[in-house]
Amino acid sequence: MGLIRDRPSLYGAICWSPELGRSITETGDYLERMIANRIVAVRLFPKKLNFSLKKWQVGDLLSVMESRGLPLLLWHTETNWDTIQSICEEYPGLTVIVEGNDQKLLYHNRAFVPLLERHANLYIETHSLIQHEGLEYIVNERGADRLLFGTYYPSNDPNSSMMMVTDAFIPEETKLAIAGGHLRRLIANIH
Structure with a gap:
């Protein structure tokens, strides 16, 4: 974090495991320190780190993140769409960003498109929208x-990810919003 603290164009994300916060106060204090050091998102890897995304294990974390405007980053291969739906529903003020990692999201259109329609707090990262x-x-x-x-x-x-946006048949202002405008808006809402 020391590397990004004094660089206004750089931000960071942290990976969370349940051991980092044993109480809502501890969790809040930890995230406050992270935000002060230009951390703008929290990543969860429940499969790799063997924990649940249910309220009993990460509810305090998600509540604090929701109250601070701090986005959640999830790989869709680390969970399932029912769990993503539950998180979006239970924490409507929490920004949930789903990334494709190394498995294409095109295999999951039937899940994420309806969820985008239902949940204003769900975001999709574009690199694997290669259909x-x-x-x-x-x-x-x-x-x-x-x-x-x-x-x-x-x-x-x-370059391949950038080309999907720059060569898309969409308005130029939409390309600019996808390329960085939406993320800047989310970062500006962190407090």
Whole structure:
């Protein structure tokens, strides 16, 4: 965190495990320190770290994040769409960002498109929306307001992810919003 503290163009995310906060007060204090050090999101890896996304294990964390405007980052391969739906419903003020990591999101259109329609707090990161005109479909059918540009760099070359946005048949202002405007808006809401 010391590397980004004095660099206004850099932000960080932390990975959380349940051991980091044994009480809501401890969790709140920890996240307050992280926010002060330019941390703008919390990643959870429940499969890899073997914990539940249910309220009994991460409810305090999600409540504090919701109250502070701190987004949650999840790989869709670390959970399931029913759990994502439950989190979005139970914590309507919590921004939930689903990333595709190394499995394409196009295999999950039937799940995430209806969830985007139901939950204003659900966002999709774009690097694995590689279906032909998939970005255009979401923009035209659901809107672009909850699409966030991402690359999965260094595992993927960022140029292919960028091309999906720059060459999409969508308005220029929509491309700019996806490329960074939406993320800047989310960061500005953290307190």
